Amino acid sequence: MEQARHRFTAFGERDPLLRLPGDSFDLQLAAKRCTCTVREVAADTFLLTTDAGDRVEYSASVIDRYRRRLRVGARERHCSIIDQGSAYLVSVGGEAHYVGKLERGVMRAPFPSVVVRVLVAEGDRVARGQALFVVESMKVETTIAAEMDGVVTALLAQPAVHVAAGDLMARLAEEADAAGSDDGGFEFPVRYRSPDDDGAIGRAVAAIEGLICGYEPAATDVERAAAQLQAAPRGPDLDAAECALLDRFRTMHAGDADASDEVRFRRARSVASLPRQVEMIRGILRRWRMHGPPATGVGVPMCLASWAEAIDPVSPMLADLARSTLRRSARQSPRGMARDFELWRLDRFDIAELERESDLILIDATARDSRRDRRLFAFAETAGGMEDAERLLLDCLDRIREHHGGKAARSPYAWNRVTITLRQAASVDPAALKSLVQRAALMTRDLSIDQISFKCRVAGEGAGERIVITTVSSHGDIQLGIKAISADPIRPFSDHRARSAMLERRGLVYPYDLIRLLTSPGTALSDFPQGRFTEYDLDAGQTLVAVDRDWGGNIANLVVGEIVNFTQKFPEGIRRMIILGDPSKGMGSLGEAECRRILGALDRAAQERIPVEWFAVSSGARVSMESGTENLDWTARVLRRIIELSRAGHEINIIVCGVNVGAQSYWNAEATMLMEGRGMLIMVGDSAMVLTGKRALDYSGGVSAENETGIGGYDRIMGPNGEAQHWAPSIEAACRLLFRHYDFCHAVPAEGRARRRASGDPADRDICLSPHRLIEGSGFTKVGEIFDDRTNADRKKAFDIRSVMRAVADMDDMPLERWENWAGAEATVVWDAHIGGYPVRMVGFESYDLARDDPAPPDGPDRWTAGTLFPQGSKKAAKAIRRASANRPLVILANLSGFDGSPESMRRLQLESGAEIGRAIVEFEGPILFCLLSRYHGGAFVVFSKALNSDMEVIAIRGAKASVLGGAPAAAVVFASEIEKIVREDPDIARLRLRGAAADLAETIERKRLDLQAEWAARYDRIHDIERALEQGSIDRIVEPTRLRPEIIAAIGRKYGDITNV
Structure with missing residues (x-):
């Protein structure tokens, strides 16, 4: 049952098993009662603990649905267990027992909450429906009432205590039962032996292995076992035991990802005790480092080097310690040298x-x-x-x-x-x-x-x-x-x-360290451009002005200023207003002082028409005894200003370099996540954006995760949902992403659009000679083979869109992919690149089937099919188009069969997402180059039609297909009735019908229908060829594939009036 529950919750990354120490329940046998807790301490081995302090270890194996094989000590018995609702019928050795369930009268918390008031005391008589507790969850109070008449025998929850769903809060008993019984509790003939009872290393190893393997040995037993290994003398038994523990640790945490359900379940349970496991393995490695690792003859399961490589993603500290152990054992004795160490x-x-x-x-x-x-x-x-x-x-x-x-x-x-x-x-x-x-x-x-x-x-x-x-x-x-x-x-x-x-030490960045990084003088081996920073602060009149003071003099919980970096493309400098949260002061909490400075920085950026660069870390609106709702009003003023600037097309780039809570997360969203926002959002390391922190969520009864990263981190939340564009492992890597972004997108106010760069890649380079990545189902090795009638006459073979995009873009510059990890949008590829030195936004659509990463619902496709727009991919395309408007040209490389019309896609807002593409094209300011590579049909034709925008040019590669519908579906659906009429009137079919040859008739009708469908499909495709689209004005030019790159460069040059573009 636990494994089934684990599988159910695993996809959402929330598993309540990880916090359950054991299952507790009440039982009654005759007049004897007992509260028991059961832990699985090893495979098929359990430890039962009673409220009387008894501990019994037993093993249980399943024979069938009702029968079990039990072993307690040296005794083995077969038993059958039948659940009869209020009791279990247990048969052991032919003797039947009724074991009652004493859940009646047990009051448990119905959901996570905080106890506000306890309305009764132990010994009080209560009536059914009488209120016992008042609890609060998400700021709403709920009353928990008695389920029976009786006496309160135990109160287990106190005011201001947080309870989880299912936690025991009180026990009630009927008055006759409350008087107690003289029969006592259960008696157990066989007691549990702790790991040090017999002094065996093997038993100590078993306790630690149980912990590593996701079982539940008692904490005292584990500590005792670890101490026993620590004190054991060095010898073959200890060496073998320690090697076994290292091997088990590697298998559990770095083993085969395609393991069985049982192994995956145990790994999930093992995660809860991982810090304790790491400490014990660290102790083993430190002993090896001091005294040398075991000799190879004692059964070392693998060399330490490979063990370290496998464990590195799980615990870099253990991996480093293992490598250090190897070096220490192999180190040469030191040579005598001078001791001039200054x-x-x-x-x-x-x-x-x-x-x-x-x-x-x-x-x-x-x-x-x-x-x-x-x-x-x-x-x-x-x-x-x-x-x-x-x-x-x-x-x-x-x-x-x-x-x-x-x-x-x-x-x-x-x-x-x-x-x-x-x-x-x-x-x-x-x-x-x-x-x-x-x-x-x-x-x-x-x-x-x-x-x-x-x-x-x-x-x-x-x-x-x-x-x-x-x-x-x-x-x-x-x-x-x-x-x-x-x-x-x-x-x-x-x-x-x-x-x-x-x-x-806390994994955070001090604002002035970041300024030093961005403005360091640079050396020949440094890859950051030189820069200059001017700090700003409020004067006596609450106006933001430049200040000259030592670093660290900020009074507010953030630092603001103007920063300029000098790059090869922008020797005059890239000017930005910069806002840096200061986690050393109140965790960057936000009140009037912080919001006034933010508003001043935003206003100055708008006035100077320069971007805002915001390194965000904040615990949200300030919570204190001195200020309250006014802090919320101040954060709302900032939100309003961000909305106004976003609507006006201003750029606010957010780098999340810690946990962002509440208001800060909403500011990030308004600046970077909506369709109209121009800023990009980079998440650094384990940073997160949350509305409420984990501890506050848990305390208030909400649903949380293991930490803030699980609630709003990049890997599981913000990357897959498309709200974050990029992830960077470090603040340095995030800054490099920023400079790459500015290289493609920065527009000097006097120029009004992104600047062209010098390119050494010939404008007339033939893309057909560029390599094509090998994919299943195509066999193409060169891009030109996609457009060759000898290898792809019908333009229906799968191909890799990134290979085509890379062939079109300048080879002397690396493109920057946006929203790379947006789940469900993998088939839409968004790049920033240079073509002929012009910075462009490139959008392509994957032209081979992609496997889904999520479980496919019954009413949806089991894969993302080639050349098809799905809801998330449509939203990604629309957002990509809007972000480039009035800044740089849009180049679309298209092989589009249309929108997916499955029930799943319609349920997930396919119509709305597709309409956003059309709106983005209509409202786009600047050149649009739509390049038809292969096929172009249906609704996709509508939302990318040149009729939507007068600045759009449509270029088709010779041999491409464009129509309302493909020939085959048109023949099968649109012209089905006409084909059926021809079949009915066919003379051969009429003769067979007169002869009554039913079997021959059905076969002939089907063959005739298929032949006609193929004939009509071919005729439809011949009529609706690319030349007809050219005649109707749906496209502007048909070009040879060898001329695609120079045609794009020339078209951009014409739009900008640049006669020197080729």
Whole structure:
């Protein structure tokens, strides 16, 4: 039953099993009563605990629907169990027993809620229907009443306590039962043995394996088992046991994704205890790291290297520890070298030496002026080459990890440093050092590494040593700089740097760190453009003005300003107003102070006609004793201004870099998610957009998930529903996406449209020679084969639209795909690209069948068919078209059979979504190039017709088909009655009918009908060919496929009056 419930809820990612510690129930046998809790502690093995403190372990296996095989200790019995409603009929060894269900009188919470009032006390007599509790769910109070007359024997819920659905709240008993009984509880002849009863390692391993495999061993038993393994002497038995646990952990959490329902169910149950499992596996690996891993002869299931690779997605910390164990066991003994580690630079810190070897020292340093400023410094040196440097770097990171304490958020250390001195005489290429750090970046995760520095001679920097400083973000992004060696002491944190360190430990970004990233001076190896930031704040008159002050001086829970970055395409700079939530102040909560600054930034952006760049992290409207509904009114004023700017075509780009709650989420939606919004939305890492946080949802009785990411994160919610355009693993990656977006879309106010770039890709390049990705069912290897009568005469073979789009776009620039993970819209492909240097919005429609990721309903298609518009794909196309209006040309590469008309699609607003495409085309401002590649029929023809917009040109590749309906369906449906009349009047059929040859008659009629349908379909297609569409004015030109790219470039040039376009 539990597995069935798990399968039912798994698709929605909400599984109540993960929080149930065991099933409790009340039973009565004769006059004896008992409250029992049952846990499945291993496969077919259960632990029963009673309210009297008894514990019995037993195994149960199913024989058939009613019979079970039970083993308790050494005793084995067959029993039959029949549910008779209020009791179970249990037969054991031929003796029958009635075991009563004592659910009568048990009051349970009907839904998640908070207890507001308890209206009775223990011992009170109550009548059926009398109110016992008042509970609140989603700000609505509900009364829970007694289901019977009786006496309150137990009250298990108190005011202000949150109860989950099904939680026990009270027990009632009839007055005769409330007096109690002298018969006592059940007696169990066989007691449970805890893991240390017999001192066997095997029993301890069984308890831990039960936890890993998703069973429910008692927490005390697991802790006792872990302590037993920790204290056991090293030997073959312990080695084999630890190897077995590592193997089981890998199998459960990194095993075959196509496992059985039982295995998937156990994995889901195992997730609840994953943190405890990780701690136990970490203990094993640390012991191996100190004393060496077991010898291969004791049955190591797999080498640690492959184990680490498999476990890395589940627990990077365990994977790193496994790799470290391998390196430690293989490490050569250190060589005697000088100990010139420049520890004098730490004279502002109290230092303690944690580890020292001849070539490495690890220091715990605490600033004297601020005891919160605590860091780890690893110093090392080598006279060897880059291989020795890499070995030392990994060893330093290993030592830091040992003392760091796991997750950054729980560690006392922040902004840790590694410094390696290279004593070799030859100069070092900085790119080689950056590559070295890149290879080690995986090992820096969760270590709060501020920088990794190399003291060495640097190629191209003259004589003498330099310090090469690399910074590694939490997601592996690397920046590099070269400086002269400093003789100054290392300074303790300033106030704003202390805030930065605190936020970094929590996985958040300090606003001024982000400004530093976007405005860093840059080096030859940095991929961010140079920039300039001017901070703004409110003056005494509540006007937003430029301010000159030290970073960290913001009073409000956010920072605003103007930022300019200088790129190759925009040497004069890309100007934006920037808004940065400050999670170090009240988690970025919003009140009058914040909203006034936001409104000032929005107004200035509108006045200057520049985009807004908003790095959003906020807990929503401020909740405090000093302010209330006025905070909601201020957030509403911001919402109104965002709506006004969106309607006017202003661009507000949102980067979600933390949890966004309430008002902030609505602001994000208004700026980026609606049809009229021009901004793009990027979600970073585990960020989320929610209306109510998880804890508040749980407390108020709402439905939540395991965390905020499960409620409104990218992977499960915002990516599949199309509300977020992009996901980025880090803030650095998000900034790179922003600059790519500006490269395609930024319009300088004086120019009014996105700027053309220089392209080295020939305008007259033949797309037919471009490669075609191999897909099932086509066999095309070149794009030209799609349009070749020898390989695709009827233009009905499947092909890959991205191959065609890539062939048309400039080869010296990478396109940017939008809404890549929109579920149900996979067949609509949206790119930003350059064609002949012109930035364009490209829309294509996939031309081979795609498998659905969701379960297909009975009234819908089981796959997304080629060249078909489905509701989500239609919405995606309409949104893509609107976003490019008045900014850059629209290029549509089409092979469209029409809209899907299934009941599922109609139920999911197909008509509305299709109509949005037509509206978007009508209201589009700028050139539209519709390129007919293969086929073009039905309703799709209507919403993309050139009759909708006078700036649209339609280009068809020779051999393409265009008509109201395809020939085959036209013959089978539209002309069916005419064909049937011809069949009835056929002389051969008339003769067979006179002869009474029924069998021959039916076969002849069917053959004649099919022949006529094929003939009429071919005639219809010959009449309604592409030349007829040209004659009727439905298309403008027919071109050879070799000329498609130059025709598009020329058409855009004509629209813009650019005579130098080809």
